[in-house]
Amino acid sequence: MTKTVLITGCSSGLGKSAARHFAQSGWNVVATMRKPEPDLAREFPDSVLVQALDVADPARIEAAFEAGAARFGGIDAVINNAGITILSVFEATPDHAIRRIFETNVFGTMNVTRAALPYLRRQGGETIVNVTSGVGFVAVPLLSLYVSSKHAVEGLTESLSYELESQNIRVKLVEPGAMRTTNFTATGMAASQDAPVPEGYKAYFDHALGAMINYPFESTEELAVAEAIYAAANDETHRLRYPVGPDIEEYARLRWSTSEVEYLAGMHRLTGQMAWREIGK
Structure with a gap:
């Protein structure tokens, strides 16, 4: 029988690419987003159902699952992809921005996962894939809130x-590297306007931002991440992590294959901290 996946955050970027990849691979797709757009349903009229879903609204989440199960007969996999970011100095980030990050990235993932479990159990148990980031297991400056939400x-x-x-449900992590996803970046930049940079941080902020702009790795391709999500959803082994992207290989090496001293030295180099220490002398 044809399997069905529900994916959050499908309006653009990675979510849309993942929905398209699953549909092209023969799956039924419940493509969810806060403000439904018909593009995917027009492209795949028989296999894609577009549904409104706000990960902070349990009623909308349940409605999307009910609609997907009614249309396709059940839900076999769930992809928690929806997320937002903010570029800011932690000290100056307002409380409402902090809470929004965690409401979406952490509690939103919990809300969708909890709603998914009865549907997956009904199918005999299948797969949940949570899309995090390379900064889910390392940390970088100016993204402390995004980093901490992904660590969670x-x-x-x-x-x-x-x-x-115990419920015959597999749970996986896909960890993309730095990507140029338009809606994700635009949302983060808009949120960043709520967190002005304090005077005492301005020189450092500019330096750290420059290190990001001159990132020493190529951008991670959306299709490569979509393929990793698809592979994770179909993987029946105990494998947990699926890192994707040219930067993540180096992050993973530093985090898990070196000492703490070597790890911190490597991250200081990659994030521009080493150069900043020279500038600040």
Whole structure:
């Protein structure tokens, strides 16, 4: 039988690419987004159902699952992809911006996962894939809130991978590297306007931002991440992590294959901290 996947955050970028990849691979897709757009349904009229879903609204989440199950007969996999970011100095970031990041990235993932479990159990148990980031297991400056939210999702996912095995439900992590996804970046930049840079941080902020702009790795391709998400959704092994992107290989090497001293030295180099220490002398 044809399998069905529900994916969050499908209006653009990675979510849209993942929805298209699953549909092209023969799956039915419940493509969810806060403000529904018909593009995917027009492209795949028989296999894509577009539904409104706000990860902060449990009623809308349940309605999307009900609609997907009614249209396609069940839900076999769920992809938690929806997320937002903010570029800011933590000290100057307003409380409402902090809460919005966690409401979307952490509690939103929890809300969708909790709603998914009865549907997956009904199918005999299938797969949840949580899309995090390379900064889910390392950290970089000016993205402390995004980083901490993704660390939270990484911990949640690993814990659930053990817990939900009892329900015959597999849980996976896909960890993309730096990507040029338009809506994600635009949302983050808009949120960043709420967090003006304090005078005492301006020189450092400009330096760290410059290090980001001159990032020493190529951008991660959306299609490569979509393919990793698809592979994770179909993987019946105990594998947990699927890192994707030229930068993530180096991050993973530093985090898990070196000492703490070597790891920190490498991250200081990659994030421009080493150069900043010279400038600040």
